Structures are given as C-alpha cells and as structure tokens.
Amino acid sequence: MQKILIANRGEIAERIIRTCQRLGVETVAIYSDADKDLPYVQQATVARHVGEAPPQKSYLNVERILEIAKEEDVDGVHPGYGFLSENGEFAQALHDAGLTFIGPSVDVIKLMGDKLSSRRAMIKAGVPVVPGSEQPVESLEEALVLAEKIGFPVMLKASGGGGGIGMHRCENKEDIENTFEQTKKRAKAYFKNEDMFIEKYVGNAKHIEVQIFGDAHGNVVHMFERNCSVQRRNQKVIEEAQSPAMSEETRKKICEAAVLAAKEVDYKNAGTVEFIMDEEENFYFLEMNTRLQVEHPITECITGLDLVEWQLQVAAGEKLPLQQEEITSTGHAIEFRLYAEDPVKFFPSPGLITKWHLPSEEGVRVDSGYGLDLKVTPFYDPMIAKIIVSGDTREATIERAKEYLTAASVEGIKTNLPFLIRAIETNEFVSGQYHTGFIQSMNPITT
Amino acid sequence: MKKVEAAMAGTVWKVLVEVGDEVTAGQTVIILESMKMEIPVEVMMDGKVASISTAEGEFVNDGDVLLELE
Numbered sequence: 001m002q003k004i005l006i007a008n009r010g011e012i013a014e015r016i017i018r019t020c021q022r023l024g025v026e027t028v029a030i031y032s033d034a035d036k037d038l039p040y041v042q043q044a045t046v047a048r049h050v051g052e053a054p055p056q057k058s059y060l061n062v063e064r065i066l067e068i069a070k071e072e073d074v075d076g077v078h079p080g081y082g083f084l085s086e087n088g089e090f091a092q093a094l095h096d097a098g099l100t101f102i103g104p105s106v107d108v109i110k111l112m113g114d115k116l117s118s119r120r121a122m123i124k125a126g127v128p129v130v131p132g133s134e135q136p137v138e139s140l141e142e143a144l145v146l147a148e149k150i151g152f153p154v155m156l157k158a159s160g161g162g163g164g165i166g167m168h169r170c171e172n173k174e175d176i177e178n179t180f181e182q183t184k185k186r187a188k189a190y191f192k193n194e195d196m197f198i199e200k201y202v203g204n205a206k207h208i209e210v211q212i213f214g215d216a217h218g219n220v221v222h223m224f225e226r227n228c229s230v231q232r233r234n235q236k237v238i239e240e241a242q243s244p245a246m247s248e249e250t251r252k253k254i255c256e257a258a259v260l261a262a263k264e265v266d267y268k269n270a271g272t273v274e275f276i277m278d279e280e281e282n283f284y285f286l287e288m289n290t291r292l293q294v295e296h297p298i299t300e301c302i303t304g305l306d307l308v309e310w311q312l313q314v315a316a317g318e319k320l321p322l323q324q325e326e327i328t329s330t331g332h333a334i335e336f337r338l339y340a341e342d343p344v345k346f347f348p349s350p351g352l353i354t355k356w357h358l359p360s361e362e363g364v365r366v367d368s369g370y371g372l373d374l375k376v377t378p379f380y381d382p383m384i385a386k387i388i389v390s391g392d393t394r395e396a397t398i399e400r401a402k403e404y405l406t407a408a409s410v411e412g413i414k415t416n417l418p419f420l421i422r423a424i425e426t427n428e429f430v431s432g433q434y435h436t437g438f439i440q441s442m443n444p445i446t447t
Numbered sequence: 448m449k450k451v452e453a454a455m456a457g458t459v460w461k462v463l464v465e466v467g468d469e470v471t472a473g474q475t476v477i478i479l480e481s482m483k484m485e486i487p488v489e490v491m492m493d494g495k496v497a498s499i500s501t502a503e504g505e506f507v508n509d510g511d512v513l514l515e516l517e
Contacts, residue, residue, distance in 0.1 A: 054458065054506075233484070340482070348482035350456055378456040382482040 001025055001075045001316050004102065006044070007065050007090075008080030010369025011386065012292075013040040016078050019308040028072045030065065032058035034377040038369055046072060053379045059083045062090050069099055076100035076315055078308075082381065085291040086113055102315040103269050104214075104290045111265060112288040115159045116197060122285045125264030127257050130276065130284040132199035140180045146198050147176055153201040156183050160191030169201055202276050204435045207231065208243055208283065209274040210258035211299045211307075214267040215314045221324045222255040223299050223307075227432075230423060232346050232439045237416070238423060240334040241298040244394055244432025250281045261285065269314050270296070270307055294337070294386070297367060301333035301390040332397045333390040336405065336420050338368075339382045343419040350378045354412030363400050364389050376413055384415070394432070398424055448497060449516040451490055453507045457481030462503055468496045470516065477501070477513050488513060 003026040006013045013029055017040060020027045029044030034053035041047045048068045051058035058064075060083060069077055077094055079085035079102070088110040091101040103109070112118045116136065122129050131150050136159060137143045147154045147170065156179060158166030168183050170176045180196075188194040211223040227243035228236045242251065258273035265288075272293045277283040296307050305327070313321060338358075340349050356372040368385035370376065376384060389404060391397035405421045426442060428434040460480040470476060470490050477488040494516030501513050 347486065348455065348457075348484055350482065378458075378481040380482065382484070 001100075001312050003028065003045075003072070003074045004076045004078055004312070005030070005065070005069045005072060005074045006078050006080065007059065007084055008078070008082070009035050009059060009380065010038060010040060011367050011383065012080040012294075012369075014043060014369055015297075015367050016080065016308055017043045019306055019312075023309060023312070025312065028068065028074055030059070030068060032379070034375075034379050037374055039371060040369060048072070053377065055083065055379065062087075062093055066093055066097055066099075069094070070097060074099065076102050076312075078102040078311070079291065081291050081294055086289070088113065100315050102311050104267055104271060108265050108267060109290050112290050115157065115287065116195065118288060119285070121265055122261055125260050127261045127264075127285050128283065130199045130202060130286070133197045135197075136195035137197055140177065143176055143180055143196070143198060144173055147173070150198065150200050153203075155199045155201050156180065157197055157199060158183065158187030158191055158193070159195035159197055160187065160193035166191060202278050202284065204279050204437070205229075206243070206246075206277045206435050207236075207274065207286075208246070208254060208277050209272050209289075209293075210255050211293070211296065212258050212262045212267065212271050212273060213307075213310055213314070213320060214262050214269065214271070215320045216268055216317055217319050218266075219320045219323075220259050220262045220267060221320060221322070221327060222259050223303050223305065223327055224329050225251060225254055225258075226295055226298055228295060229434055229436050230429070230438055231436055236295065237337050237339075237439070238334065238420065238429075239295040239298055240332065240394075240397075241302050242329060242332070246277075247281060250277075250283070254283050257283070257285075261288065270311050294383070295335050297365060297386065297388045298333035298335045298390075301365070301388060302329045302331060303327055304330070331390055331392050332394045333388060334397050334401055334424075336387040336389070336401065337383050337416075338385040338387060338410070338420075339416045340376045340384050340413045341382050341416055342414050343416045346416070348378065348382045349414035350376045351413040352376075353384075353410060355409055357407075357409045358385055358387065361404065363391055363397075364404050384410070398430065449492060449494060450512045451476065451488065451514050451516065453479060453488070453509060453511045453513055455479070455481055455486065456508050457486065457506070459501050459503055459505045459507060459513070460485060462499060462501070464496050464499070464514070466496050466499060470494055470496060479507070490516060492516070 005028040026045040029047045030050035084090040094101045156168045214220040226241045228239040230238035272289040274286040275283040365388040389401040457479040461478040475487040479486040497515045497517040499514045
C-alpha cells in the first residue's frame with residue numbers, strides 16, 4: 001500500500017497517519033467544516049474537504065468519500081472506529097470501486113453486526129454465550145415463558161441495538177409485562193428493526209475483551225485481553241491490559257475462545273471479541289467489534305506491536321508478521337479517556353480549549369486530536385484525548401498515572417479529569433475487583 | 448408564557464410534544480443530541496404547549512428557545 005485514505009477524524013486519524021509516516025505510506029485526510037483547524041488535517045500528505053459539520057453530511061457520506069478516494073487514486077481506505085467502520089454497505093461500495101477496505105470482509109461485518117446472527121455463529125463455534133433466546137421473541141407470552149426458563153433477572157434487548165440503547169433489565173414478570181411493548185416500539189423507531197431477544201442478566205460483571213488478528217491465509221492470533229469494566233452510560237472510560245484480578249487459567253481460556261470465534265467466521269484483520277465475565281469467572285460472548293478499537297494502544301504497550309502496521313500488511317494480502325508463540329506481554333498499561341464533559345453529570349461540554357497541558361513523558365503516551373486554541377464542537381464524540389500510561393507492574397502504572405493526571409490540565413471546557421483521578425484512588429480500582437457498576441457505585445464528586 | 452431553552456448546543460433529535468399538549472413538570476418534551484449523547488429537555492412547570500420553535504434535525508445553540516408554554 002502506497003497511499004491510503006483515512007475515513008475518520010481527530011485522534012484516530014492522527015494515530016493512523018503516525019504509522020503511515022513511519023512506513024512511508026502517503027495519507028489522504030478528510031475533514032468537515034468543523035474540523036478544518038484540527039492537527040490531523042495538517043499532518044496528512046493530502047487533506048480534502050468532505051462536507052458540512054453534521055456527520056451525515058461529511059464522515060458518513062459514502063458517495064462523497066468514494067469520490068475523493070477515486071480522485072486521489074488511493075490503494076485502500078482505513079475507516080478508524082465509529083462512523084463507517086462497521087458499515088457493510090461502505091465496505092461493499094469500496095470493494096465494487098476496486099478499492100481495499102482496511103478491515104474484515106463484508107460478510108463478516110454484516111454477520112457480527114446483528115446480535116442474533118452473531119450469537120448463533122458463536123454457539124456453532126462452541127464459544128459460550130449468555131443463556132437466552134436464539135430466535136426473535138415474537139410475543140409477550142413467549143417472552144414470559146422464556147424469562148421463566150432462563151431465570152430472573154433478565155435483559156430484554158433490541159436485536160439491532162447497541163451502545164446501551166434499546167435494552168431493559170427486568171426483575172420479574174411484571175417488569176416484562178410493563179416494558180415489552182414500549183421497548184419493542186422504541187426498537188422499531190430507533191433501529192428500524194423490532195426484533196427483540198431475552199438474555200440472562202449477568203450481575204457484578206466484568207467486561208473483558210480479547211484483541212485478535214486474522215489474515216487471508218487462515219491464520220488467527222490473539223494479543224491478550226483488556227479489562228474495560230470502568231464504564232459510564234455503557235461507554236468505556238478506563239481500560240487496562242492485562243486484566244487484573246483474573247486467574248491465569250481463565251486468561252488462557254478466554255483468549256482461546258476468542259481465537260475460536262475468529263476462526264469460525266474466517267476473520268481477517270484486527271478485531272475484538274467482547275465477553276462479559278461473572279464473579280465465578282464464567283465468561284460469555286457479548287459481541288465482536290470488527291475494527292480497530294479505541295483502546296488498542298494498551299495492547300500495543302504490553303506487546304510492543306503496532307496494530308495499524310499489521311492492519312496495512314494484512315489488508316495488502318500478506319501473512320500475519322508473527323505467530324502466536326512469538327507474541328508476548330510485558331508490564332502493564334492503562335488507558336484513560338479524556339472526555340469533554342462535566343465530571344459529575346457526564347453531560348457534554350463543547351467549547352474553546354484555552355489551556356492544554358498533556359505532555360508526553362516516559363511511560364506516558366498521549367493520543368489526541370486537539371490542542372490549545374482549538375474548538376471542541378457538539379457534532380462528534382466527546383473524547384478529546386487518550387492518556388496511555390504504562391509501567392513494569394500494575395502498582396507502578398497506577399502511581400505514574402496518579403502523578404500524571406494530577407499535573408495534567410485542560411481549561412476552557414469541562415473535562416472528566418477530576419473523575420479519572422478519583423476513580424483510580426478507590427479501593428475497588430486499586431484491588432482490581434471493580435465491575436461495570438463501578439462508576440454508579442462511586443461517591444459523587446462534589447466540587 | 449414560559450420559554451424552554453436549550454441548555455447546550457446540539458441537534459434536535461426528537462420532539463415529543465405537539466402544540467396544544469398538556470405537559471407536567473419534569474416531563475421530557477424534546478431530546479437533543481450532542482456529542483453522540485441524548486440530552487432530554489424537561490419542562491420545569493405544568494402547562495400547555497403554546498408554540499414549538501424548532502424541528503427534528505435542526506441545529507440549536509446554547510440558550511435558543513425550543514418551545515413556549517402558556
């Protein structure tokens with residue numbers, strides 16, 4: 001690959017450009033009206049205006065992106081994460097235009113994009129899934145019978161849902177009776193798909209995910225797991241690799257299950273298999289993210305690998321650069337997502353950045369898309385930087401993180417920096433015993 | 448007349464009421480979308496929707512009037 005287009009913005013565009021520069025690959029950046037002053041626009045070999053600020057008119061405009069890709073005569077398109085990264089139609093359109101989509105095949109994107117079809121594929125592969133329905137639940141009566149069989153509490157979920165939207169926890173029969181029709185209606189309105197299913201609710205759960213990589217020659221490897229249980233609104237805030245408070249036996253099993261899952265669907269390129277794990281370390285498949293993940297840098301820190309470099313090689317048809325036994329993990333890494341948001345209510349806080357002190361230091365990697373005198377607009381995700389801290393041990397990493405976060409400062413907008421500092425000082429975090437309800441259980445920050 | 452304003456810049460995602468609807472304090476009348484997040488706009492008092500000055504898909508700034516109650 002000599003020249004690629006990056007169909008994304010901000011932090012991840014900068015991240016991809018960095019590897020391309022090192023490898024001598026030319027980059028084409030696209031930018032909306034709102035992003036014209038961001039650093040990635042300057043860093044790319046070529047920058048092209050893609051449209052107005054709203055995503056539908058810029059980063060989600062398939063036709064326009066295709067047009068630019070053809071005009072610039074690129075070899076491939078890297079979708080980053082979010083936007084079109086898990087859009088099967090986009091991957092298909094690129095393929096039809098003779099361009100390489102730097103990611104998995106169209107069929108796999110579509111298969112894993114639907115909760116019910118991905119569940120069925122995993123059952124076939126012998127990967128444990130959360131006990132629940134394998135077909136859409138048609139009626140309230142059917143839902144009640146199923147819930148009784150699985151055992152309360154259960155989750156009532158929309159098949160087309162995601163990101164925490166379109167799901168409801170039901171404690172008993174009455175809860176289902178009260179919410180079934182409403183959840184179904186919402187599913188239809190939000191996702192244009194009223195299919196519903198029921199799953200067992202896994203309490204005090206940890207969110208564990210495994211980084212996997214496949215090539216076009218049938219090879220699949222894993223790059224160990226990440227613990228992403230610190231979440232607000234079902235979105236991740238702090239991630240670490242490898243996971244604390246987990247037995248070596250389970251670690252081995254969960255990584256093997258992820259490889260099994262990837263092999264079942266003939267997975268190519270970078271992917272993440274997400275699991276939910278209960279207190280007894282029973283784990284169940286949740287979903288597969290068919291793209292590079294926001295938190296991939298912590299995996300890079302512990303393995304010393306460059307995942308974007310691997311992505312380009314695999315997309316070019318090459319074999320995976322390393323075999324499983326050649327991939328090793330050293331030390332510990334924690335990623336902190338810096339959000340432009342109120343640290344108490346987590347409401348977004350767009351605005352002008354008037355102070356930006358996030359230096360790179362030994363053991364601290366900062367992947368960001370913003371800087372001083374730049375405006376955070378309301379159009380996109382509130383994440384403005386990722387602070388990735390690594391060290392020889394988990395304890396040393398937490399100490400280094402505390403020092404760094406305390407000295408760091410961003411002004412002009414509100415950020416969750418005070419929240420991040422508070423979170424890593426809690427006993428739950430220090431012991432590594434935290435679960436997905438962790439943020440809700442924390443004492444509120446009063447300032 | 449009581450104005451209901453946007454607390455932050457964003458896109459109007461859903462308008463949940465119509466002119467003439469009776470609303471009660473705490474009821475969500477509009478959902479804004481900002482930075483990929485849904486932000487419900489609630490009314491602070493009981494009343495009747497007199498006018499709606501925005502529509503789904505429109506972009507609003509902090510302080511823009513969304514609707515008025517009588």
